[in-house]
Amino acid sequence: MKVNFARMYRDNALKRPDKLALVNTERKREFTYKELDLFTNKICHLLTDHFQLEKGDSYAALLENDNMSFLNFGPYKTEVAGVWLNYRDNLTEHLYQIDYVKPKVIFVEDAVLLKDGYLKELNNRGIRIVCMDRSDKEHEKVEYFWDIIKGQSDAHIDTEYDIDEHVILYRFTGGTTGRGKCAMYTFRNIFGTIVQNHSIPDNIYREDTKFLHMTPMTHATGAFAPPTHMKGGTNYTINLPDLELLCKTIQEYGITATFAVPTLLYRLEELGLHDKYNLSTLDCILYGASPMSTSKLETLQNKFGNVFVQGYGSTEAFPPVLSLRKKDHIIKTAEDRKRLSAAGQPLLGVDVFVADPEGKEVPVGTIGELWIRSDSVIKGYKNAPEETASEFENGFWKSGDLGYVDDKGYFYIVDRKKDMIITGGFNVYAVEVENAVNSHPDVSNSVIIGVPNEEWGEIVHAEVVLKNGSQATEQEMIDFVAAKLPKYKVPKSIVFVDELPTSTVGKVLRRHVKEKYWKDTFRKVH
Known part of the structure; x- marks a missing residue:
């Protein structure tokens, strides 16, 4: 076809020739x-x-x-x-x-x-x-x-x-687990992500939408510009993830929607900028690119209101393919609180299932690898036939994310395949432990890794960034997590650091933390 x-593109412009299409806020340019x-x-x-x-x-x-x-x-x-x-x-x-x-x-x-x-x-x-x-x-x-x-x-x-x-x-690709691969996109992929974005039930994209792009447009937020444009909304840009500038821009232009990665949202709440600026026009904050701490998400929900929508996707499956809607963020019961840790439900045209190592679908509640097929999923990588053959099958992309689906069709991500820790024969999912650590009121962010140990193979280790002025101790943190998780999942060691290594788009680079502990060992499980 x-x-x-x-x-x-022209026919879309003919419908609304004098409507504002694009505003570059820092360079003060506007285009109808x-x-x-x-x-x-x-x-x-x-x-x-x-x-x-x-x-x-x-x-x-x-x-x-x-x-x-x-x-x-x-x-x-x-x-x-x-x-x-x-x-x-x-x-x-x-x-x-x-x-x-x-x-x-x-x-x-x-x-x-x-x-x-x-x-x-x-x-x-x-x-x-x-x-x-x-x-x-x-x-x-x-x-x-x-x-x-x-x-x-x-x-x-x-x-x-x-x-x-x-x-x-x-x-x-982002290269959080190694050097990035070169993804190839056809128009089908771009049009697919437009359809999937438009199918999010929360009606994010409208003619009165003012979508602010703060994170790099070459990455996740770039997927949200075409759906805004094709619905007749206005795209706004700033050049740096400056949270003060973000809030000023929302207030000045009456921004209705934006995208942010979890690390930026944590910082936004800690700085108290929601009290300093009028952000009342903001009716949607899309978040994604890395897992969100459920306890911090609940805090953000209390501060900013019911404006959060999660979009799950990747370079290979241009986002979103799963969405956790605004109504999914409302907490009234223990079941609601658990659902807050879900990645969401499939959007229009998305075929996703949880697979065993042989590629067979597993029962509800069973952990396996998410396989994803939709128009937004690329066909492969440039000049990399072996990697393409390994990661794509029958139109499905094998995501490398381990998770399960519940009886209501919500998909939960428990870890990346390469991030799973095996300690004394037990599987420990880093994301689960990070959620427990991040729920401590003094913690700004954390990363969980496995470090080598002669007796256990690996032990669970945490590197933790505390909020400004906080004085939590290692033992206090271990005791806190021990009250929430089984003993084998509790970190055996904790190091407090000033910051965690992150990619240029704000993802925590777990492999950079792991390299400090595994670089001199023969067996490198990461």
Whole structure:
């Protein structure tokens, strides 16, 4: 089946030509739907006419959210593929990903070119460089976006491509358990996540939606921009996960929805910003990307109201594929409190089940691996046939997440396969222990790992970040968890740290903590 996305994009703009489509709050730019349609036509002509890119070619984007917002959706009008690079990664990681996909053009911020190594390395690779905003320093062999976009046509693009076969986007997995793999997206995948987002029962996406993108648009929040656009809402961007700026922006623009990872939400509550700013227009906070502590979620619910919606997904299954609705966050009974730890129920068009090691569905309540199939699930990884064959089967993606489903169709994630701790023959799921530790009133965040032990193979170990001014002791923490969990799940050792290592999108990097304890051992279970 063929798709003419440019026509779909234009027809969406014709319905509401003068409606505000995009606001870059830090750069003070606004685009109506008509203006954004014409402007993204210019970008497409820049790619195909100025740079002479064709089907099979790609361009890379190494940008902050304000500038990334132009390349998030509109360039799908062409047959040229995008490569989304995380602005907060380092030079080594960026060059690895660039060398892997080999884009012919890269769009970058001036601040990137001012860093050591970038300009030289990009020029050495023969990549044409487009700098989005000028500074006082003029860079050699660099073109400037606002200079070259002026001369481009805004004429309608009339390109069709195969909805299932043509790759329009490359993104790398987060690499929390190793080096990221290169996911390939077709238009079917992008359209699938739009449908799944629109099917969330809480009616997040409306014509009056004002969705604020704070975390990188190259990651999870990027999945929420197209559904906002196709419903006639307005996308807003800020460039850094600055919580004070987030609250100021919500208050100033009357933001109705945003996305945040759990670590940011914990900090938001600790800072008390909900008391300092008027956040009353905010009727949805989508959260995901990593597990949320149920006790902290309950605290957030009490502070911010019934505005939380969980979206479960991944790079391979563009989010969300499961959703925990607002009404699922209301706690009246012990059963309600337990449900708060669920990842959610499947959304429209999502086929998910819990599998045993042979890929057979297991009974309700039995732990296994979640297998997921939907239009938003990619077909595989670029140039990685063995990894693709290992992780995909019959259209299903084998998520690597261990969990179970209850008799009401709620899926619960208990751990990642690689994060399960085996101590004295018992299986301990790190997420369960983290939830217990995080429920202590003095704890800001924690990570649970298995560390080597001659007698038990592994023992449960915790690294804990305390809230400012808190003085909890190791024994106090162990006793607290012992009152909640069986003895074999209780941490045998606890180290208090100032911060936990996190990825550039806020996920705790468990493997970085584990490496401190396993680097000199022969058996590396992580």
